[in-house]
Amino acid sequence: MPNCKTTVPFAGTEEQERQLREVIAAHKGEQGPLMPILHEAQEIYGYLPEEVQKIIAEELNIPLSEIYGVTTFYTRFTLNPKGENQVSVCLGTACYVKGSASVLAEVEKVLGCEVGAMTDDGKFSVDATRCVGACGLAPIMLVNDDVYGHMTPDRVAGILAKYM
């Protein structure tokens, strides 16, 4: 799915930028420094907005477009901030054949928020994940670290209400 550009205004702090520059400095001399820097940058900011990628591009002297290409290629990277609660629905094979797509559609409907994005109030973000290794419970929905197995669309609203 397209890793859309975020509409959330950037709110990075000076402390975060200091940490980012430290990380870049630590990896700069290495061969292939981009991937570890991106991973750590995402740890610092929670996501990889244009402002962060720009700093990395300038420091590493790599075109911004190339970094954007990498961050949109790997699903591990996100260009959108995460909500206070991260809702994930497994789209692995077992969950998928058990109907997880309709669960995911229901999550999007209830929250009014597309996959990869965050709700306007910052309370929730929605992701589709690959297999989480609990196929016996398929289809599976996760909210943060809480696992909900044998999901059906009609249970979605009730579960999400607990986190609102």
Added chain:
Amino acid sequence: MADNNMVKVTVDGVEVSVPADYKIIDAAREAGIKIPTLCYLKGVNEFGSCRMCLVEATGARGLVAACVYPVSDGMVVTTDSPAIRKSRRNSLELILSNHRQECTTCERNDNCELRQLCADLGVDHVRYQIENLEPQLEESAPHLIRDNSKCILCRRCVAVCRKTQQVGVLTPADRGFATHIEHAFGRDMAEVNCVNCGQCIAACPTGALSLKSQTNQVREAIQDEDKIVIAITAPSVRVGLGDRFGEPLGANTEGKMVTALKRLGFDYVFDVDWAADVTIMEEGTELIDRIANGGTMPMFTSCCPGWIKYCEYYHHDLLPNLSTCRSPQQMHGGLIKTYWAERNHIDPSKIVVVSIMPCTAKKFEIEREEQRLDNGCMPTDFSLTTRELADMIVESGMVFGMLKDTPFDPIMGESTGAAVIFGASGGVMEAALRTAAVILAGPEADVPLIFEETRGLEGIKEATYQVGETTLRIAVASGLNNAERLIQAIKSGEAHYDFVEIMTCPGGCINGGGQPQHSAWEKSIKSIPAARIKGTYNIDDKMPLRRSLENPEVKMMYDEYLDRPNSHNAHQILHCTYVERELYKI
């Protein structure tokens, strides 16, 4: 005698001895075999993605991509078998399934590599086709149109932008079926640090990247009886235009080109070579002045709008080093709308200057606000590429080979050999040296005419010349990756020069993004830039006048109008300022 660096390879029964670092595709070429390719662009993009070049090779499992698979001694390669033909046709059909086929009306309908491959490989129908594939147009830039619905994801544009030009504004984004070519964060091309060189268009095998043509607007201006429409043609156009009409590579088509422009209805046809001679007078004087008065050194040439924009994005600290001279195109337009207009008592606002250029960045340059003249006019109104002129000639039904020769119009048509070589990498430098040598050593001195070290396709060239009392250390770079290497050497203190020429396109303007296109195969078997460069120096050899300061029409212009190079008036019309551009604007 065995040579450790050579290996014997048999390709389709033909044995060839080739360097050990060759790929199969190189050995096949030497064996006289053309392996079909789409993503391959020799020396620029070699990564085996399109699967058109699959072959069988001993020691390899299954079919391998000939563009990346290395040769080994005794290797036997088969490039043509039922399995290979089937695989290639299947791959081609799959590529076509996601390609919006509007071939009859596509800009590349006469030279699309994808369409040619379908013909070559006998693909006469497509079993799979995505329904309702819509155009995905990105038209924000002044020089090109991108349509991802025709993109086959070969990444040739990405590679040339990143590797050859050191800019890298194009990238594949997302993955799998969603993969597409775009700019960082989906920005418009006009918003990113593109230098408008057009080498991505030249690299594109399909119509996914195409020129933004202005031939219709120019035709309208020609039809308008209130307008005086003047064509001015760049040095490189005359050695490129003939490609489209089957003339030998690098052939000088100057006389036919002028005839064609007259028949298209241009009121006057002037030669930008004349303005190139003016440029040398201005730039040469500026250089001598900087040396004498301790100006910012080294001085960099400023004829190339791609290089100027690159410098404005990447090297703000070098902006004072750029010559303040406008490019020959802009000098010429400026002098037409001042000197020529006043001399002929014509209202400059009625004049439409149309430049014919090998270059796509000129389309950006003519819009630069800092180029506006004191009388409110922009120097140049339209900038057409060589390809657009060829399109107009074809549309108007002229049989190019049968056109007679016509000379340029006075009083901006006379030129010297120094001007015509402006199109080749090193040519501006040599032209400047020819005139500077006379000025520095005095008119009586025996000064050289040819500066051999400035010539050729090397990415970086350097030399030291003694002219009169002055020692001139010069360097020449073409291709922005080479320019960047040179700049780094200068900034680190490793290299010291007085005068540096930079051209954005590899080999110079003769290889500009607006010149007639050639397929990846043609580019792999012959050097198109080398042929055009040869054509350029051949013209120079035959010119009666070969130093810019000898041009009688240039002398006349200074006598009648500007007084002398770098005079106050000259500064108003022929010089300009530059701006700092933010590399990544959020």
